[in-house]
Amino acid sequence: MAIGVAFFVGQNPLISSNATASILEKFPTMAGTANSLMGSVRFGVGAVMGSLVASFKMETAAPMLYYNGSLRSYFSPLTIS
Numbered sequence: 001m002a003i004g005v006a007f008f009v010g011q012n013p014l015i016s017s018n019a020t021a022s023i024l025e026k027f028p029t030m031a032g033t034a035n036s037l038m039g040s041v042r043f044g045v046g047a048v049m050g051s052l053v054a055s056f057k058m059e060t061a062a063p064m065l066y067y068n069g070s071l072r073s074y075f076s077p078l079t080i081s
Contacts, residue, residue, distance in 0.1 A: 019038070020035065
């Protein structure tokens with residue numbers, strides 16, 4: 001289980017830095033606004049999904065892995081220009 005968590009969490013810097021670069025490339029004149037909106041959306045999605053995962057009955061860390069995997073598969077294509 002720890003290897004699975006490390007695999008998903010370890011990809012965060014790679015995905016988030018590429019997503020930030022893609023957003024800033026598309027909106028160069030509004031870089032500050034785009035970056036702050038992206039950060040707000042990131043925290044908002046984290047809050048909603050964290051609350052949703054916390055509402056599950058958990059006996060293992062599997063729901064956390066499912067949550068991380070679903071977000072990776074959903075948001076990863078958005079970082080490709």
